[in-house]
Amino acid sequence: MKSEHTYDISEFPYRITLGYNYKQWNELCAQTVEQFGLPGHRFTVSVNTVAMTFYFKSEQDFLFFKLKWSEYEL
Secondary structure, eight states, rough: OOOOOOOOOGGGGGEEEEEOOOSOHHHHHOOOOOOOOOSSSSEEEEEEEEEEEESSSSHHHHHHHHHHHHHGGG
């Protein structure tokens, strides 16, 4: 099945990867959506078995997210 939503990753130049050592993933994801909206407009995310990588369009959004969550950065 093909995804309806595909994003050109080059539109999201600012990246931060957070490891799964953070125990409150639901809270992190909920706060991210509350702050930036659903993935695709201001940010997108890539998930694997080790970490989540967040990609941001604007440097301002990226820096805000990084300041809030950087202690979990890989």
